[in-house]
Amino acid sequence: MGLPLVLLLLLPAVLPARCCEPPEGSAGAVRALSARLLGLAGAPAPEPDPAVYLALRLAREHHPRLERRYLERLQDAFQHPYGRSLQDRGRWDAERSMSAAEPPQTGRLALYLLGLRAACPTHSPHRSLVTWLKYYLEEDWTGSRRHGRPLSNHYQYGLGVLALCAHHKRVREEVIRRLLTAQHHGRLGHGGNAVDTEAVVALAFTCLERRRLVGKELAAELREAAHGAGRSMAKAQGPDGLIGNIYSTPWALQVFLATGMCQTEPAFGQAMAALLENLEAFGTAATMAQVLPVLHGRSYLDIASMHCQEEPDTLTPLDMEALAEVPGSKTVQLVVECPLPWCYDLKLYDRHVPVPAAASLLDVLQAAAALEPRDFSFHTQDTFQGPFLKEVLGLEARQDKRNYWQLLTAPNISLQMGIADYRPRDEEMLILRLSEW
Secondary structure, eight states: OOOGGGGGGOOOOOOOSSSOOTTTTTHHHHHHHHHHHHHHHHEEEEEOOOHHHHHHHSSSSSSHHHHHHHHHHHHHHHHHHHHSSSSHHHHHHHHHHTTTTTOOOOHHHHHHHHHHHHHHOOOOOHHHHHHHHHOOOOOHHHGGGGSOOSSSOHHHHHHHHHHHHTTTTTOOOHHHHHHHHHHHTOOSOOOHHHHHHHHHHHHHHHHHHHOOOOHHHHHHHHHHHHHHHHHHHHTTTTTTSBSSTTTTTTHHHHHHHTTTTGGHHOOOOOOHHHHHHHGGGGHHHHHHHHHHHHHOOOOOOGGOOEEEEOBBOOOOOOOOOOOOOOOOOEEEEEEOOOSSSSSSSSEEEEEEEETEEEEOHHHHHHHHHHTTTOOOOOEEEEEEEEEEEEEEEEEOOOGGGGGEOOOOOOOOESSSOTTTOOOOOOOEEEEEEEEEE
């Protein structure tokens, strides 16, 4: 990987002036959230998250020493899989196949490369990483031509293109047109996931156009596609101001900021107000990292044009208060439904599960599995956003089958938090429904 970045002076990032600033009076709440994220970043964790580092670098106030330390942790985590040349990929692929042959980690590597760009290095010690990412973009697609989508997903694929653009690397037109075709045919996902994916793809398109990495004709197509995505997000805004859900809304705001639509689109101000009214929903490092860039009036597109100068060391980490112990217990009704034609019954499970008063949905699932291991089982997948519900009662949510486990509270309201974050009320009915998108 060349000279380690930790030996370089981590200078601050001066970003372009933004056309759209958060409302007056919100600075204190935003600063407190940044301080909480900084506190979480300094705490021991199993694995550092590049998105957390990006949020710290895109903030208006900084703590250079802690940011430098977090960068070191990221480098340590990424050194093993990407610290070798691409010529050694045969041996690495063999090792990966021994451990269940996961799809290419396109998005993870892309976020790391964006993080390295946000560190404002004085030279480019990551040429091999760019080569790896280009290889991933091809591998991600080659094994899945018959499905018409990447092996991972369009979200990760879009992040890959955005990361290459941020490093001013050209991308083959065929790679770009894969994303254009997916957008034109509505293949970018479902619900809030579609907003996230459309936003990342729109940011990649805007970056390629702004940095003149494509020809004029393609640039015009990309500009129209990005603005079209912004317009569709504005139309999808609900009466509560959210676009998709509370966690997808920050991605939509990144598009408005990156394209300049924040100046003319009323949905921007309404969505920003909705986020500021619901900051308590962002209680984990991953969710804080998701919302903080737009609260500072910035998007991932700003990473591509960072210029480093001196920066004041003004942000102090705030230790997260542990969730207060709530005395007593509660009972949650847990229902599992499968309305798909190949399921033998609509309602597969319906039980009342006693749990402690402060229990999360994840705690409810664990309690149900402990009470009736023969009747209830589930599996999760660890992601940067927390545990993702992958399998219930042996039924696996699979992207190639275009299905997912939808989380609802009765009668039919989608949850806007993950299973580790949502804390159901006493006597609340929670529904896990295998749904198609």
